Each structure stands twice: as C-alpha cells, then as structure tokens.
Amino acid sequence: MLSDDTERRAARPARVAGRISQYGTSLAYRGSMAPTARAAVRDVQRALARGGVQEIAFSAEAEPDGRTTLGLVWPSPVVEPVHGYPDLGVLILADSSLAAPWLRPPDPVPGAVPAPSADPKLLERTLRERLPGAVGATEQEIAAAEARLGITLSDELKVLYRVARVYGDDNCDFEEANRAGEAVGCELSGLGHLYSVDAAARHPGWEHGARHTVSTGSDAAVQGLAGSPGSPGWIGFGGNGGDEYAVDLTPGPVGYYGQIILIDHEQSLAALSGRFPHRFRPGPDAGRSP
Structure with missing residues (x-):
C-alpha cells in the first residue's frame, strides 16, 4: 500500500490505514492488489485465526527516508469499531456512555x-x-x-x-x-x-x-x-x-x-x-x- 502511495513518491510522508479480519478486508488500495500484497493479507488473516482474533485495524506512516511507524488497534471493550477509511475506532472513556x-x-x-x-x-x-x-x-x-x-x-x-x-x-x-x-x-x-x-x-x-x-x-x-x-x-x-x-x-x-x-x-x-x-x-x- 505504501509503495503505491503518490504522496511518498512526491517526497512527502505517506499514510495508509485499514482493517483486516479473518474473512475480509477494508483497505484503501489503489487499483488491483499486487500478488505480494494479497499474500501478505492472507498471512495476517491466518495469524488472526491462530490467535482467535476476529479483526485488527492498523495505521502506518512512512517518511521519505523509509522510516515507518505502525499502529495497531486490537479488539477491546473500550474501542468501538469505526468502519471506514482512515478512522480506526473510537476510544470509549466511560463504560456504556x-x-x-x-x-x-x-x-x-x-x-x-x-x-x-x-x-x-x-x-x-x-x-x-x-x-x-x-x-x-x-x-x-x-x-x-x-x-x-x-x-x-x-x-x-x-x-x-x-x-x-x-x-x-x-x-x-x-x-x-x-x-x-x-x-x-x-x-x-x-x-x-x-x-x-x-x-x-x-x-x-x-x-x-x-x-x-x-x-x-x-x-x-x-x-x-x-x-x-x-x-x-x-x-x-x-x-x-x-x-x-x-x-x-x-x-x-x-x-x-x-x-x-x-x-x-x-x-x-x-x-x-x-x-x-x-x-x-x-x-x-x-x-x-x-
């Protein structure tokens, strides 16, 4: 996803985000997904299945020099899922609010x-x-x-x-x-x-x-x-x-x-x-x- 980002090619930081579940994905991917990307998604899905995790959300930001920061949001009672790019979720600070x-x-x-x-x-x-x-x-x-x-x-x-x-x-x-x-x-x-x-x-x-x-x-x-x-x-x-x-x-x-x-x-x-x-x-x- 990062390799296809036009912002990164323009020498600016690039940001991508999405969600991967055991059975599907929600990814802002431009064009058809490359075979290596599809293989990576399948690897993540197999890992989720092994760990008994239904879904994970992620956000990654890459600097022009290649340094990358990856953030992961695991399912949690205090995280309300948000379905849509690029939001990852809503943090609930008070139970049942x-x-x-x-x-x-x-x-x-x-x-x-x-x-x-x-x-x-x-x-x-x-x-x-x-x-x-x-x-x-x-x-x-x-x-x-x-x-x-x-x-x-x-x-x-x-x-x-x-x-x-x-x-x-x-x-x-x-x-x-x-x-x-x-x-x-x-x-x-x-x-x-x-x-x-x-x-x-x-x-x-x-x-x-x-x-x-x-x-x-x-x-x-x-x-x-x-x-x-x-x-x-x-x-x-x-x-x-x-x-x-x-x-x-x-x-x-x-x-x-x-x-x-x-x-x-x-x-x-x-x-x-x-x-x-x-x-x-x-x-x-x-x-x-x-």
Missing part, C-alpha cells in the same frame, strides 16, 4: 388525543371477524403487561390483545400468531413480549452519534428521537422482518396519541442527521401497512 441524541427523553404531551380514525369498537369487530376462535388475553394479563412496561396501553392495543394474545407464556401457537399477523398486517409480538423501544438498544455508535443533534419541529407528527429512554413512549408490538412497528404514546405537536409509527432501521440515522424532515412521510409500502 451514549451520545446526546440517544439520551434525549420524549417531551411530555398531556394534551395528546387519539386520531379521529381511532375506533376501538370497530377494530374489535373487524378482528373478531378475521380471527374467529382466537384466544384473547385476560384483563389480568393486560394489566400485568402494563405494570411490566410502566405505562398504560392505548385502547386499540388493548383491543388487539383482548381478541388475540398471539401466544402466552405457556405455549407458542405459531399458526395463531401467523393468522393474527395477517389480520393486522405485520408480524405481531405476543402480549408478554411487548417492549419499549429503548434508545440504548438502537445506539449506532459514537462515530455517528457524536456528530448529530435531534429536534422536533412544530409541524412534526413524531418527536425527533432515537428511542424513548426514561419514559417509555414507543411500544414495539411487531415488525416486517427488519423494521419495527410501535405505538407512539408521546407524539409530536401535530401527531396523535396511539399512532402507529414505523422505525426504519435503514433511514432512522439519516432522519436524525437532518437529511429528512422530522414529520411522517409514508413510504412506498404505506398502502399495505396497518
């Missing part, structure tokens, strides 16, 4: 009301028509889920699980779960598996988190958040195989209590960085979503 956007709790919304389209009675009739014979949750089971989460579920979510609890702690009826998912339009979690979408679980790393702030505009239906730390506001109840569906109990200024939001695992970071407006914008699958 999170960037500011992932610590921001939802603002309270005491005046939030359900959407005009919310109709728990119609929802219950529709679900019972689509799911005849389904086993619903008891009021005690619903109260236990609320106590576990520390919140009161929305009326529509309560209706959903009164009709079909999907599966209980003592059994897992996959056929019933599939039928309930088809009736609603997504892969449903069981009542006992409802969860708060916690920001820490969605932490993308300091590489991105330290560079962004979050805010909520006056015309936003959903608050600009990474999750709902401290005060559970997003209750995950299902997904589509990659993204999460959640009931939003702390909506934005023009949103509704109990609205359904899609937490897109591909676009959430871009939204935080300001590339997308902080307001709901239906995607191409909106017509098929619940």
Whole structure:
C-alpha cells in the first residue's frame, strides 16, 4: 500500500490505514492488489485465526527516508469499531456512555388525543371477524403487561390483545400468531413480549452519534428521537422482518396519541442527521401497512 502511495513518491510522508479480519478486508488500495500484497493479507488473516482474533485495524506512516511507524488497534471493550477509511475506532472513556441524541427523553404531551380514525369498537369487530376462535388475553394479563412496561396501553392495543394474545407464556401457537399477523398486517409480538423501544438498544455508535443533534419541529407528527429512554413512549408490538412497528404514546405537536409509527432501521440515522424532515412521510409500502 505504501509503495503505491503518490504522496511518498512526491517526497512527502505517506499514510495508509485499514482493517483486516479473518474473512475480509477494508483497505484503501489503489487499483488491483499486487500478488505480494494479497499474500501478505492472507498471512495476517491466518495469524488472526491462530490467535482467535476476529479483526485488527492498523495505521502506518512512512517518511521519505523509509522510516515507518505502525499502529495497531486490537479488539477491546473500550474501542468501538469505526468502519471506514482512515478512522480506526473510537476510544470509549466511560463504560456504556451514549451520545446526546440517544439520551434525549420524549417531551411530555398531556394534551395528546387519539386520531379521529381511532375506533376501538370497530377494530374489535373487524378482528373478531378475521380471527374467529382466537384466544384473547385476560384483563389480568393486560394489566400485568402494563405494570411490566410502566405505562398504560392505548385502547386499540388493548383491543388487539383482548381478541388475540398471539401466544402466552405457556405455549407458542405459531399458526395463531401467523393468522393474527395477517389480520393486522405485520408480524405481531405476543402480549408478554411487548417492549419499549429503548434508545440504548438502537445506539449506532459514537462515530455517528457524536456528530448529530435531534429536534422536533412544530409541524412534526413524531418527536425527533432515537428511542424513548426514561419514559417509555414507543411500544414495539411487531415488525416486517427488519423494521419495527410501535405505538407512539408521546407524539409530536401535530401527531396523535396511539399512532402507529414505523422505525426504519435503514433511514432512522439519516432522519436524525437532518437529511429528512422530522414529520411522517409514508413510504412506498404505506398502502399495505396497518
């Protein structure tokens, strides 16, 4: 890599960096890699395998006279990997620390009301028509889920699980779960598996988190958040195989209590960085979503 560096040929110090794992590389290599370079990479990969090390990052700087300084970053609990040239990693000085956007709790919304389209009675009739014979949750089971989460579920979510609890702690009826998912339009979690979408679980790393702030505009239906730390506001109840569906109990200024939001695992970071407006914008699958 150094031998091909144009800076070195120009009699200036040359710097290269990259990562090598047991199964691949991330190298800023110009053009096709020479056979000697490929052989060197394979040697490193074999050494990593022998030592039980998944990956190593490196940085090398060579002076015009040939003196070279090599730096290696080994996997460590205090080093957060950064995938991209020429960064090698982020040093974490405080265990479990999170960037500011992932610590921001939802603002309270005491005046939030359900959407005009919310109709728990119609929802219950529709679900019972689509799911005849389904086993619903008891009021005690619903109260236990609320106590576990520390919140009161929305009326529509309560209706959903009164009709079909999907599966209980003592059994897992996959056929019933599939039928309930088809009736609603997504892969449903069981009542006992409802969860708060916690920001820490969605932490993308300091590489991105330290560079962004979050805010909520006056015309936003959903608050600009990474999750709902401290005060559970997003209750995950299902997904589509990659993204999460959640009931939003702390909506934005023009949103509704109990609205359904899609937490897109591909676009959430871009939204935080300001590339997308902080307001709901239906995607191409909106017509098929619940």
